[in-house]
Amino acid sequence: MEKEISMKLNGKIDRLTNKTFKFDERIKEGWFSAVYFLKTKEIAKEKKPNNEVVMQFFQKDNAVLCGTDEAIALIHEFADHPESLEIYSLKDGDKISPFETVLTVKGPYQSFGYLEGIIDGILARRTSVATNVYNVVKAGRSSGKQKPVIFMGDRDDHYTQQAGDGYAAFIGGSTAQATHAMNEWWGKKGMGTMPHALIQLFEGDIVEAARAYRDVYPDDDLMVLVDYNNDVINDSLKAAREFKDELKAVRLDTSNNMVDKYFLRNQHLMGSFDPRGVNPELIFALRQALDEEGFNHIKIVASGGFTEEKIRRFEKCNAPVDMYGVGRSLLEINIGFTGDSVVLNGKPESKFGRQYRPNPRLERVNAP
DSSP states (O other), X not given: OHHHHHHHHTXXXXXXXXXXXXXXXXXXXTTTSOHHHHHHHHHHHHHOTTOOEEEEEEOSSOEEOOOHHHHHHHXXXXXXXXXXXXXXXXXXXXXXXXXXXXXXXXXXXXXXXXXXXXXXXXXXXXXXXXXXXXXXXXXXXXXXXXXXXXXXXXXXXXXXXXXHXXXXXXXXXXXXXXXXXXXXXXXXXXXXXXXXXXHHHTTTXXXXXXXXXXXXXXXXXXXXXXXXXXXXXXXXXXXXXXXGGGXXXXXXXXXXXXBOHHHHHOGGGOSSSOOBSSXXXXXXXXXXXXXXXXXXXXXEEEESSOOHHHHHHHHHXXXXXXXXXXXXXXXXXXXXXEEEEEEEXXXXXXXXXXXXXXXXXXXEOOOO
16 A cells, blocks of 8 residues: 555555455445335346446546546446456546546446446545635635645544545645544545644643643644634744744644634724634734744644635635645535436447436556
8 A cells, every 4th residue: 555655645546445445344235225226136137237338437527536436446346247347537636626426346346336326426525625626726826826725634534534535635635634544545644733723731731842842742843723812813923932942833724713812902993804813913913923023933723613715714814824624615515416328238338318428537557
């Protein structure tokens, strides 16, 4: 698997294989397949055993494709006689258009047809996450400079999805992922510093919490979470004065229903914008406060409710954010795939309106 991952990261064409994925063995029993697919498999075996179909998969948006390696590995693992199947596919990371065929499988229906719904689901989830991340990363460079994006989706979905979601986020262009599991398929480790719980252990003392972090993890870049007391500017300055060049970044994660104490102390500033949560005006004020005391080196990381639209708003006004942390919005499943059998025994045969659409971009996939 390490060889596969390294070649993937180096931009070469090798695909991840079933050595990467931890498939549930019950797939073979049809446990995760719609019952009508299972019944069709049995009917085909008994009534039309010599059939040969071409099944094609597509979706209806402009998107960043992800999940093809996983889907192909699934077919290789659970189809009957997968070596006899003819598979053509695009690659994870390819940009795709509405209705473009991304994957075709040719062979007896009873060999692989029952996997149709599972393949649709794999492609839908992975492509949705990869596309969401891609759009957020693109938004983060709309001001002319690329801002790194941390994928922080661990708390927004079931933990069993982390490996696949993290890989999809990597395909979409995220800079780092929050958990080790999110990095499993591509050979990296999770990235993170301190949560609010660490500061709580030190009774809200930002400096003491940061000192403890530094003592236990001296080789890490020191990044301090500064919204615990809802006073990000004062707490950022406290940390900066204490750690000076050791402090690499501060992170704001103010809740969207809170107004930072900076605005409560300076109410004359309010009236023309929404002061709740992490907002551009707070970022500008923090950057100015740090710079005025000579802490120009300290980066600002913004998280908490960020979406593609919110990042675009920050970038449009050139808010001095150096990195974004994004979670929930990246996990919205808004792209659906469809698998259709479109050729039967060498002749076009399909549901009305779902004709075979050859795609010259598809590449033959080697047999397992």
